[in-house]
Amino acid sequence: MQILILILYMHCQYGVPNYDTKLKLLVLAQKCAVRLIDGASYLAHTNDIFIKYGILNIKQLWFHSSACLIYNLINNHYIKNIPIQLNVRQISNLNIYTRTTNTNSLLLPSPNTNTGKCALSFSGPWIWNQIPQNVRNFTEFSTFKKGLKTFTLTLHTIQLL
Numbered sequence: 466m467q468i469l470i471l472i473l474y475m476h477c478q479y480g481v482p483n484y485d486t487k488l489k490l491l492v493l494a495q496k497c498a499v500r501l502i503d504g505a506s507y508l509a510h511t512n513d514i515f516i517k518y519g520i521l522n523i524k525q526l527w528f529h530s531s532a533c534l535i536y537n538l539i540n541n542h543y544i545k546n547i548p549i550q551l552n553v554r555q556i557s558n559l560n561i562y563t564r565t566t567n568t569n570s571l572l573l574p575s576p577n578t579n580t581g582k583c584a585l586s587f588s589g590p591w592i593w594n595q596i597p598q599n600v601r602n603f604t605e606f607s608t609f610k611k612g613l614k615t616f617t618l619t620l621h622t623i624q625l626l
Contacts, residue, residue, distance in 0.1 A: 492523050516618065525617045528592055532613055535571075535589040536606065570594045 496511045503514045515522055521529055537543050571590035593601070600616055603609040 488523055495523055519614075519618065521614070521617060525620060528595075528620065529610075529613055529617045531585065531589055531592050532596060532617075533606075533610060534585070535593045536601075536609055536613075538589075539593075540606075542606070 499505075499511050499514045499518070499520060500507065500509055502518065503509075505511075505514060511522075514520075571593050573587060573590050573594075576584070576587050596613065597616060600609065600612040603612055
């Protein structure tokens with residue numbers, strides 16, 4: 466069962482739209498596994514079980530792994546031949562202060578379709594902009610991952626793009 470979950474997760478993470486209908490079987494398998502771990506009944510709600518054991522659900526895993534990938538791309542931990550353009554929002558000379566001023570947020574490209582919204586070139590910057598500034602500023606990858614997991618566990622529902 467672990468192999469099936471891993472294959473479905475990797476298939477849904479990059480390239481395939483992360484719509485709820487595409488992830489339904491994977492979500493059901495993960496909920497079933499969490500209920501088995503906890504010894505809960507078949508109809509028990511799983512949100513509290515995920516929180517109790519500190520387990521990320523499928524959408525949270527997608528959020529977390531995509532954010533780690535973007536962190537590594539921004540900090541040049543990967544080879545330069547990955548074809549994803551990440552553009553940091555530039556501060557203009559105008560004296561206009563908004564929530565995104567001085568936050569090192571990334572510019573979102575304009576996708577033409579909903580499928581384009583699921584591409585990492587769009588979803589990566591969108592995810593990065595959701596992460597709090599203090600977590601984004603971590604210089605070591607291990608501390609970034611810990612802070613990111615703590616933040617991701619607080620997200621009970623993640624709206625997919």
